Amino acid sequence: MKPAALGPDKKLSGRLGTGAWYKEIWKHRMTYTLLIPGLIWLILFAYLPMGGLSLAFKDYKASEGILGSPWVGFENFKYVFRDPNFIDAVWRTLYINIIKLVIMFPVPILLALALNELRMRKTKKWFQTIFTFPQFLSWIIVSGIVINVLSYDGLVNSALQLLGLPTINFLGSEEMFLPMLIITDIWKSAGWGAIIFLAAISGIDQDQYESSQIDGASRMQQIFKITLPNILPTVSVMFILNVGGIMSAGFDQIFNLANAATQNVSQVLDVYIYRVTFQSSTDFSFSTAVSLFRSLVNMFLLLGANKVAKLMGGDGLFR
């Protein structure tokens, strides 16, 4: 899928010349006008705040502002890397999110494929609503439900007791923390994630299915030979985006589900940043240094995933 050439494409401007290039823009002026709000939003909320990253190299004083605060070079990073909790948090973030990615990424695809196979429209919509609904619950509510269900006097343990079975310490078990994260995340977000893949599936040319039916292809063969190859570019883009967010995923979920018993397996980088920013003495420079480090790792992961996707024959996100 090639994106529409709206920007000052080098080939286009080279072919048309500068004057013709401006003419081309003028010709599509309404389209460009529609782009303006989005561009303003992007500049205001994505690019301008990047100036704040300079705090990582400054000793921030609120009264002097971001620009006026004195430069301190890599001083903040010296403190960041001295903290063993930071190093632990980096590895734990990678560990948790890579496992989540491996296990969770295929789930929305499978769900989309399954929903697509439902032939009765009403049933399909009903299931889609059921699977999508949890996405609209905040993690505070979801964690409240999980804690009530899994606590010692919760639903599950009460049922176990009634059956004469021993109770299980779900909430205080380090071993069960990661499975709990994965299961609750799948429950909450798989339905929402499936929408994108369902949209991709709905864009597949129906002639392909009709032809395959004439050739006697089974439903499974249609899925593997037509549906999956057609949605592969979407899968590839979603995978790259997921990899690019590995270091910054899951704060709300982990923060709300963790407790003292699981703190050794739950302090991910975002929880660490929250703690150093808000729970000890204020140090915005220090927390910005940690955030910058996280963003850099995310960027390298994104570039790496993009490269791998292209090596495997996909389009990637960018060239």
Added chain:
Amino acid sequence: MRMKKAFKPLMAIAMSAVMLTATACSSETASTGGNEKDENGKYKDKLTISVAQTTEVKDGVLDNEFHKYWMDKFNIEWDYNYIQWDSWAEKLRLWINSGDLPDVASWNYVHGDFMNYVDQGLLYKFPDDWKERWPNVAAAYKETGLGDKLEELTGGTYILPKPVYYENKPADPLVNQIGVIAMRKDWAEAVGFELKDAYTTSEIMKYAELVKEKDPGKLGSKLIPISYNADDALTNIIMANSEHSRVESAYYKGEDGKFHWGPADPETLTGLKLMQKAYKEGLLDPEFYTWKNNEGSNNFKVKGVAAVTSLGGLASYRQDMDKAMKTNLGVNSDELVHTAIVLGDDGKYRNLEQPNFWSSLIFSPDISKEKFERIMDLIDYSTSKEGQLLLNMGFEGKDWKYGENNELVSLLPEGTSLEDKYPARFEGLYVLGDDFSMINPAIKKDYRETAVKHFQNKAKLGTEGGKLATYDWDVQLYDSKPKSQATFEYQNEYANLILQSGDLETNWKKWVQSKQSLVQPVLDELNSKFAN
């Protein structure tokens, strides 16, 4: 024509942006006015004063007689900002740093932040003559000790630390009110456990074991023998055995004149072992570490399923417990509750020497002179004897009177508290309620006397063979990046340690070792600056 068409959407976007910017940049017009008074001694100009407090003021409450009295007397209108307890620190931090601090706000003083704020001009500097102009405030301020120390560091007054006690200090030395437990008196009698004013941690565990074994309340699996959350367990088990195990006293100067880190002391391990024993024997709730805020004490006073809970040493806490038990369980707590202080297993009493302040009042650096003076007038009045009586007893002749022996007599109907009649009395901005609670007749005399007895026992036991963690001004007022970085949530760290599998001592040693890269630089700094 086509040009015009294209220009329209651009213009619309540009105009919207301008409007948005204009709206965002406009701020409320600040009330201005002087503090001149008319012939009746009333302020001529009305001032709108923004205030931020943790007292919840519900809709319509400001219309009641009590709040109106203050607003009329000082001719002010409150712009009240309620801050939830849980977001107090964060909200204030953001307001201060972004220059959005209301005119006056309660702030949970953090020394490192305070020094930064002063350095950056984010707090209002008091006029040099403020102590002469508002003598009641100055007298209460002096009692905190912190005010004078901070003036030495900053060269002026930027903050009013709130005095815990002003005219009704219960004991000397003052020991922190924490470390008082409540236990079921009726169950103790049923299981043959002696009632005393002080117990060692093991004695309390023994009592809990007896209750668990004999179940005098017939609660079965619902019974929670010791209903502590992680913080309560730190206070009543670990601190009782190791006075330097809490964040307030973790860095301390030892007898050798050098600085140490309390959590690495063997006494802390003793406390941890006792806590783990209590957990493993099922005396603590299996999920005590997930409890937030009042869940631990609610098991005692709301659900009635706990044998022991953490209470704290203020008479008002005991009164609240009495009310909660009456409301929720329909019982008279006087027949069921016994309170006591907790000793270490070696019989020694440990706690923290109490500096006479808790949290503070700060003012916006942009506050007008008139507003500042008006607020200070109000605070000065609220700190006076008349103001304290009004705040804590209501209106004389209507809510209270002097008795035959000049004692305070409440006129409120039985079962009605001043809070019921005049909810959210936030106007007591400065002196904390702890002071008046010592003499407040709205609190049962028995509770007040017991509170004083506990304070006096703590002071006596703490100084005669006990171990009180002294409030070291050098350490407390020292601020550095390593010190900020080496701050831990000890209650969660300890809970995690006792829950880990394997040998506790080995795990504790490993934990101590893991913190050294952060702790040692702080000790080095403190030793280089303050060691003998």
